[in-house]
Amino acid sequence: MLLVDGEPVSVSSASGSFPSGSSGRELVAALMGNPELCAASERLRATPERKISSGPEGPRHVYVFQREYATVDPARVELVGTDEMTTCVGVAIRNNKTGMTSVSHMDFPKIVEGGFRQMLELLGDDNAPFDVHLIGGFDDSSTKVVHSSGGKRNKQEGYSHPLCCKIVEVLHKSEQQFHLRTFCVLGNNTTTDSYGNARPIVGGFVIQTSSGVVTPTSFDMASRCPDEIVRRIRVSVSSYDPSWKGKLLETYDTHTDTFQIAPACWMPDWAEIASSLNELSDSEILLQCSTSPAAEPPHFVETERRIWKYLIENPDWENTFPKYKPRVFHLTSDGRWSRHS
Secondary structure (H helix, E strand, C coil): CEEECCEECECCCCCCECCCCCCHHHHHHHHHCCHHHHHHHHHHHHCCCEEECCCCCCCCEEECCCCEEEEECCCCCCEEEECCCCCCEEEEEEECCCCCEEEEEECCHHHHHHHHHHHHCCCCCCCCCEEEEEEECCCCCCCEEEEECCEEEEECCCCHHHHHHHHHHHHHHCCCCEEEEEEEEHHHHEEECCCCCEEECCCCEEEECCCCCEEEEEECHHHHCCCHHHHHHHHHHHHHCHHHCCCCEECEECCCCEEEECCCCCCCHHHHHHHHHCCCCHHHHHHHHCCCHHHCCCCHHHHHHHHHHHHHHCCCHHHCCHHHCCEEEEECCCCCEEEEC
């Protein structure tokens, strides 16, 4: 069940709580109008963005890409987070007794139920108070004109709202009590650019495992390690891989403190598709490969081209995941991740 300030979610301060069967749409409407959550979103938006870089001198962190999740132990990991969120929603759940913290980067309603089961598996005592933070997504549900270097195009979109509805519905139906601390999504997380296109304000965050404090964050390319490109490819191919149906992608093993990039496979013709996509102009890539072309970070196109280059050079997935085994990375003494052969 979802609670705000210790009380079940309600339509207003003068009304009763929603029954567990309430729809996600009703719940989202109530949460968007909650004064405490609105104030929390305002504080988060006003907090200066933290920039995370790789290296042994920085705090120990775990990064999750789109459709990934990771559950971390505060005895080992100081920060866990994600960025590059446009229409996606980042979810952080923390056990207040133990500090165990799970973060996911959810992108599609059909992975929400299974994804929450994965996130909760290692969080411990079901009777412990769990804090939850929902961050990301924006008002992308109206017809808008997308401006780019290649011109403009009308584009009907609406990814964030159904995803948010599904997330809050699943949380509220759970027997576990979730204390909602942050709801910086949709209208609470939307601004407009100089062309009038809607954009998210907070596109990334970290949660400090020792305190539960959430901070807007961006990561540099090196800090999204290890195995950046392979993990990005999994996001695309997992949609066609039945072994990942309804699940978040596994990436970090809490018990061994290693990154274990669980395998995914792709068809040989993905190399041909990648080669074809790589012929597109930058503006065409934005319009064809993004759910929110006007809201993507500057490195989006470059990243897509790096992914396609890998697929062109590695058309056989078994070269990446021999015998369908995970790629395992251990932390070295100098604070870098090294692949275990």
